[in-house]
Amino acid sequence: MVETLALRTLDAPTWRAAALAHAERADALTAGRRDRRARGEKHPIDDFLYEYYGLKPAPLRRWHPGVGTALELADDDVPHLTWRWYRSERDVVTLDVEAFLADRGDTVRYVRELLTATAARPAFAGCFGLHEWAMVYRQREHRHDLPLRLGQDGTDAVVEAHRLRCSHFDAFRFFTPAAAPRNALQPTRASQPALEQPGCLHANMDLLKWALKLGPAVPGELLLDCAELARDVRLLDMQASPYDVSSLGEPAVAIETPEGKAEYVARQRAFAERAAPLRARLVEVCETLLA
DSSP states (O other): OEEETTEEEEOHHHHHHHHHHHHHHHHHHHHHHHHHHHHTOOOTTTHHHHHHSOOOHHHHTOOOOOTTEEEEOOSSOOGGGGSTTEEEETTEEEEOHHHHHHHHHHHHHHHHHHHHHHHTSOOOOOSTTHHHHHTTTTOSOOSSSSOBTTHHHHHHHHHHTSOBOOOOHHHHTTSOTTTGGGBSOOOOSTTHHHHOOTTOHHHHHHHHHHHHHHGGGSOHHHHHHHHHHHHHHHHHHHHTSSBOOGGGTOOOOOTTSHHHHHHHHHHHHHHHHHHHHHHHHHHHHHHHHHO
8 A cells, every 4th residue: 555646545456355345245235125126025124225315236335445545557447447437547546526526516515514513513312203203193194014003093192292303304394294383493404504413313314325425435434334324223213113113023112101212312322423423534525525
């Protein structure tokens, strides 16, 4: 490994080994999705990452070194040369930052603004996952083909017994018409940088979204770290939801009880701690691009 062109340069054996390890890790992450697709089956917990974030197994297994890292040209083909936003310079292949910013500059600046503002706030852990409950409040048709653990009337009663304090726009926008006015905040897309906070499950799942939008500027390891975090957060999101996930082999986190609230808060805080360094690394990617 040598330094050249003000970049960290990886020799061919090093980056090829990293690319292989990345592909194997990505394959392990997406194995369930690929097996279900082959059988024509769906999974209301795991499929969320693929359907909501547009995650696809094939692009996920592509390893990118990330902005600031160059790859030594090998004797045989370097696959990155056929991928968008890469260029060769002397004896290395690197991200074409100028071309990338020409296409994604506004996105890079927005992601930096949003994630920096989010990281600067204290984590709030008193929402108890009630956003999922608000999405089915007083509504007979639901997004998932799963029964409600407490039934419709019991679910409505839980919502009415709590104060809704959802700060995340992309969760709030799915609240039912009856639930939306009950929320202490009324988030909008424009207010997202002013409201998003690092304890929010959806804000931490969204690190995957921002990593995907930053594309090849994000090192492969960071992308997979964000994907694994999103997978784990999504599990709690559904365990604490009003849906009965026992048929999927998952225990409920009964947030209507003191014990369930305590478990939810503990796991929520652990996710916030796990997300913080990933958020910081994504901000660093943005700043490196813009510098």
